[in-house]
Amino acid sequence: MVTFKVPVGISNRHVHLSQEHIDALFGAGHTLTKTKDLSQPGQFACEETVTIIGPKGTMSGVRVLGPARRESQVELSATDTFKVGVKPPVRDSGKLDGTPGIVIEGPMGRIQLEQGVMLAARHIHMTPDEAERYSLIDGDHVHVLVPGVRGGIFEHVLVRVNANYALDMHIDTDEGNAFSLVNGQELDVSFD
């Protein structure tokens, strides 16, 4: 049972947008405005927000994360999905086949996303050096141990390895709240 520490990053609902969709929502040729770097190098929170419109409800002020991606993607918590009325699956980022769509509205227009809504599968980002140190490879799954009165174990946590990553475990707000976690809290990773 090898163990190491990983800091937690709790992701609120957010969208990643293709340049085509940035143009449609914010105006042709619009460039996203960075407000804050995120834990993963090159990734950033933007000044821009959108409204997502589902069959049962609307959520405004949904943060756009940059930079632009090849395909747009909407990451919601399950709590959010009940409000807007969509039933997305739990997915690894970028795996959009079979995910439901939703309407997105920005200040300059509205788009119908045909697919891309998901509950993000919990995962740990790490560099190849870190993966080698722990004898892990991209695609492995580990357990993460949570202490405290609302403690427990996250099982099936996907390990994602890339030279552009920084060590961080990403969960959504439901998962953070269920275990009373705070951003940056260090947790023990365990695997055989």
Next chain:
Amino acid sequence: MVTFKVPVGISNRHVHLSQEHIDALFGAGHTLTKTKDLSQPGQFACEETVTIIGPKGTMSGVRVLGPARRESQVELSATDTFKVGVKPPVRDSGKLDGTPGIVIEGPMGRIQLEQGVMLAARHIHMTPDEAERYSLIDGDHVHVLVPGVRGGIFEHVLVRVNANYALDMHIDTDEGNAFSLVNGQELDVSFD
């Protein structure tokens, strides 16, 4: 590692009210109107709802559960608490010392609750017969195992034993959503 199955009951935000507060919110001498029996014998969901008003926001349509209790109690998810702007502790039901208050509004009035807002500690209700069968006593803690892609383990799950109880594990919506659980789903309980 003894195991048995327990069905899950996911509690949305709700309030329990004293008769004094029922009078203040719904009119003197008001009797709560049952709409649905809950899993625990004698407990029921009511037609009545209230609005809770915190320093940062308001939530309307919060369900009242009956019957009237000795002291009023507001059970929120952590997700809810961020919206209304309170920071309650994780507590066992009825243990209100040191919990924050909140404003509650009903159709006939408004009260300032001095204490009683909590994140409910996850727990399992069972009868003395069931407890004896599993060699558990009131106040014990067990683990509960969750299968699936968002699986894991709930640790420190309080066992509550009473002749008026029925076997059921109570968690809040954050905990249900974090583990993709649905009401009535049967989970394995594990303990040494």
